Amino acid sequence: MYQFIETISVKEGQIQHLADHQERMDRTILHFFDSRSTPDLNSVLSVPAHARQGWIKCRVVYDHDVQEITWTPYQVKKPASFALVHTNDLDYSYKYTDRKIFSELISQAETDDIIIVKNGWITDSSYANLLFRTDDRWITPAHPLLPGTQRSRLLQSGVIEEEPIKPSDLQQFDRLKLINALLDMENGPEWSMDVIKNL
Structure with missing residues (x-):
């Protein structure tokens, strides 16, 4: 079964641009699983205490439903070549x-x-x-x-x-x-x- 990710920016405990991620997830689930019943990210995502300061990457893994959510500190990487x-x-x-x-x-x-x-x-x-x-x-x-x-x-x-x-x-x-x-x-x-x- 296919799995997909949404990578979401969280700054000082505030989730950024959630509607854009919801739209893409809805579109993906409809295409692959022919389902209009999709998880509501606004309900699923609750910023844990350790992720309420600084810049956090929230990674949501899903298929027809959310399977995993992780919250990790984000650092900008800069490839040299x-x-x-x-x-x-x-x-x-x-x-x-x-x-x-x-x-x-x-x-x-x-x-x-x-x-x-x-x-x-x-x-x-x-x-x-x-x-x-x-x-x-x-x-x-x-x-x-x-x-x-x-x-x-x-x-x-x-x-x-x-x-x-x-x-x-x-x-x-x-x-x-x-x-x-x-x-x-x-x-x-x-x-x-x-x-x-x-x-």
Whole structure:
């Protein structure tokens, strides 16, 4: 049976953007289990005492129901190197718990993280959506593996823009940033483009 995850940011005991995670979980359960009866995250999630201070990552594992909830301190990781990796068979349109393929691709690339190229288009890193800067505009690839909740909010607010990006287009950008449910524009790690070893 498939299992999926929602990774939710909790700051000083306050759960962030829960409605966005609920919407994605509802959509996933409807698709895979043909069920409109989905867990109510607002009822299921109660921040424990040890997670009420600082920045916490709440990880919810579910199938047709919630199976596991963990609360762990979150620290922003900043990979030191990336490689462009081409693979046309990778499907991560839903947030599966099985992420073995990403570990394998990183191991093959011999870098800290990867930028995945699928069918000729830049998509995502192994754990985040991508942003590239040009002329003070931040652009996100129009072909992500998984359109994340943070990405959707930033697009809706007009903070970032969406464009199809090929590997050859990367020469026009000067900065790379990662975003996901925990990493916003302020907290997302950022690099110059020379961090990509085979650019």
